Amino acid sequence: MSRLFEPLVLGDLTLPNRILIAPMCQYSARDGSAGDWHLIHLGHLALSGAGLLILEATAVSPEGRISPADLGLYSDDNEAALGRVLDAVRAHSPMPLAVQLSHAGRKGSSRPPWEGGAQIRPDELAGWKTVAPSPIPHLLQEDEPTGLDRAGLDQIRQDFARAARRAARLGLEGIEVHAAHGYLLHQFLSPLANRREDAYGGSLENRMRFPLEVFDAVREAFTPERPVWVRISATDWVSGGWDVEGTIALSLALKARGCAAIHVTSGGVSAAQAIPIGPGYQVPFAQRVRGEVGLPTFAVGLITEPEQAEQIVASGSADAVSLARAMLYDPRWPWHAAAALGASVQAPRQYWRSQPRGFETLFAGAGFGQR
Numbered sequence: 001m002s003r004l005f006e007p008l009v010l011g012d013l014t015l016p017n018r019i020l021i022a023p024m025c026q027y028s029a030r031d032g033s034a035g036d037w038h039l040i041h042l043g044h045l046a047l048s049g050a051g052l053l054i055l056e057a058t059a060v061s062p063e064g065r066i067s068p069a070d071l072g073l074y075s076d077d078n079e080a081a082l083g084r085v086l087d088a089v090r091a092h093s094p095m096p097l098a099v100q101l102s103h104a105g106r107k108g109s110s111r112p113p114w115e116g117g118a119q120i121r122p123d124e125l126a127g128w129k130t131v132a133p134s135p136i137p138h139l140l141q142e143d144e145p146t147g148l149d150r151a152g153l154d155q156i157r158q159d160f161a162r163a164a165r166r167a168a169r170l171g172l173e174g175i176e177v178h179a180a181h182g183y184l185l186h187q188f189l190s191p192l193a194n195r196r197e198d199a200y201g202g203s204l205e206n207r208m209r210f211p212l213e214v215f216d217a218v219r220e221a222f223t224p225e226r227p228v229w230v231r232i233s234a235t236d237w238v239s240g241g242w243d244v245e246g247t248i249a250l251s252l253a254l255k256a257r258g259c260a261a262i263h264v265t266s267g268g269v270s271a272a273q274a275i276p277i278g279p280g281y282q283v284p285f286a287q288r289v290r291g292e293v294g295l296p297t298f299a300v301g302l303i304t305e306p307e308q309a310e311q312i313v314a315s316g317s318a319d320a321v322s323l324a325r326a327m328l329y330d331p332r333w334p335w336h337a338a339a340a341l342g343a344s345v346q347a348p349r350q351y352w353r354s355q356p357r358g359f360e361t362l363f364a365g366a367g368f369g370q371r
Contacts, residue, residue: 003314004306004321005343008051010260010296011227013096013173015051016346018313018320019334020298021327022263023054023100023176023231025066027112032059032072033081039088045327046093049334049345051320053095057102057178060159064103064184067110068126073099073163083170092348098174100231101163101218103156105184106132106145106193119143133187133194133201133210139271153200153210156184157217164221164228174260175222177215179250180233182268185211189250190242190269208250212257219258227260234266234285237273244288251293261296262289263322280308287317298322306337338362 008015028037045053059065059072072078086097104110108130109120119142120127131152132145148156160177167175179185187193188210194201200210211230219228234247251262264286267273275281282301290297299318303309309321327333338345339362347363355362 002310002338002341002343004310004341005338005345008296008320010174010229012225013227015096015320017049017051017334017343019050019309019337020320020322021045021048021050021053022300022322022324023056023178024324024328025056025070027067027069027114029069029071032062032065032070032074032078034071034078034085035081038071038082039085042085042089043092044331046089046095046097047348047351048095048327048331049338049347050095050323050327052174053097054174054176054322055097055099055172057100057104057183058163060101060103060163061156063108063128063131064105064156064159066102066104066108066183067112068120069112070104073101073166074159079166079170086170086172094346096173098176099167099172100176100178101160101167102178103159103184104130105187106130106136106138106142107182109143132184133196136193136195138182138193138269147196153213157214160214161217161221164218168221168223168226172226174226175218175228176263177211177218177228177230179211180231180263180265180268182233182270185214186233186242186269189246190236192236192238192241192270204246204249208246208253211250212253215254215259216257229259229261229263230254231263231265233268234264234282234289236269237267237275238270241270244285247285247289248292251289251295255293255295259295261298261319262286262293263298263300264289264318265300278302279304280312283312283317290316290318296320300324306340309337310341335362 005017122129130145135147236242283299286297286299296319298320300322344364
């Protein structure tokens, strides 16, 4: 029996297996609204047999976008456009769908990666003035962001709550709050980006305050029985930055507030980061959070092989694996993992006849004797 293909319970949501599709920015929206690309992209990933599909970082306000082409959930038009995509996907796939709500903070107003990813300055076409905990740019050559005042903090909390209510109306089965990869909530956590001298800066307790307030706002606004969890960078990979001890403290505080899981990644807040990249290099962080906090954890980072994923789950290092680039390269990764591990997956009946000989149980519910 494969542990990777056992169900996973998150609150009242039961996932059919422990393979998650991680949020992956597509930089293909128009004024925050999903279009045909999202229908194609999400549609084929929803046929993959994974246990959960998490939509890309979805901005809670126009200035919260990473780029002008980012997906958003801050307007009626955004909600309607995403609803059309989700309706089409759900018509052909039972896979649970969640959304990652995000605010880019000082890393906003940037070009898509295939255009170099550089910041678009506020005086350039399509650019805007970014905001941050403190007026410190992400890169020295970038425009200085506006340090958020109390009114700005209140507005962002409200933006997250409004986006959560939109997610509830769309019937999304879960929400991931993005507090990783150097975006706004991570900026509040890291001493490298947060130099405030008020109740939102300085001590660990103060730096955690705003991300926790945002979580509370989202949790209150979303469907009560559906899970809300958080993605956290476990370390900045920079001396004097956010670290694993802070991650444990934050995770314990989130657990007390009803957080369903912790999605454990790392880095993103500083160009000085020194990351020792290798297969499964972030898994030990997920293992430590799981062991010391007692919440389900999702492991991510160069997890590419079925046997590797199975070992992570079976050993108790994490409760699920979260795949991104591996899923883009092979959108049928869960099919192939099931074949390798002697398990089965849900697949559309139109594809049942692709089942290889000798794997008659690979597709759950598949018939036999097909012409």
